[in-house]
């Protein structure tokens with residue numbers, strides 16, 4: 001599989017930051033950790049990985065702007081391009097020794113996501129996609145699952161942090177979905193949730209109250225694997241609105257309908 005020069009820059013940056021995360025994961029008990037909000041942790045590992053990604057991506061393409069979880073917006077000279085970066089998606093898993101976390105890098109060109117990398121260093125799984133070029137796990141081309149019935153489907157979800165999102169709404173949605181599907185999963189890394197949908201490992205995924213860096217790369221991966229992505233109303237406000245629903249065409253449509261169904265006691 002031939003990668004474009006820009007995707008190579010992104011992959012090299014992700015691998016370097018991934019080595020830093022892997023080292024820190026081995027001695028997680030020594031890391032400085034602070035709280036940004038209820039249940040919302042940030043550690044030295046997040047910041048170190050972000051520093052590496054910032055340096056590598058800046059070196060690879062001078063002048064592009066950034067939107068990064070820990071440093072926020074960094075304006076560039078080139079207003080056509082922007083990196084959207086989560087240096088460690090799944091900090092809670094990471095700090096608990098659970099090897100389900102990732103680095104997520106998306107490149108936006110004129111407001112459109114054109115390239116994506118999601119890397120889980122603990123499993124050495126590298127997901128890549130370019131607009132119009134398909135989605136890959138390492139060298140293998142990805143395709144969303146072919147299941148069409150919710151009753152056969154395994155669906156991923158996310159539980160909003162305390163104080164962020166609305167737990168009452170989440171419980172209503174969960175109750176609706178639980179009654180229809182084969183199984184529910186909560187991986188703890190929204191970027192990997194979307195990568196797993198792209199890989200056909202999960203048939204669908206929904207979450208609310210997310211940030212652009214959680215989903216930007218994953219949106220392109222799912223689409224390039226033949227899947228559908230929208231916000232929870234079926235629109236395209238995923239980056240700013242924070243809600244996302246993903247799956248193959250049938251599961252995506254069924255999931256939106258199920259999430260919004262008024263709850264009837266059973």
Ligand code: IPD
Pocket residue numbers: 069086088089090091092158159160161187188189190191207209210214
């Ligand atoms: C979190 C993960 C998690 C999602 C949270 C996010 P972080 O990102 O994506 O799966 O449920 O809402 O904040 O903080 O670990 O980068």
Ligand code: CA
Pocket residue numbers: 040041042069091
């Ligand atoms: Ca975080």
Ligand code: CA
Pocket residue numbers: 086088089090190213214
């Ligand atoms: Ca995140």
Ligand code: CA
Pocket residue numbers: 046069086087088089090091
């Ligand atoms: Ca993060």
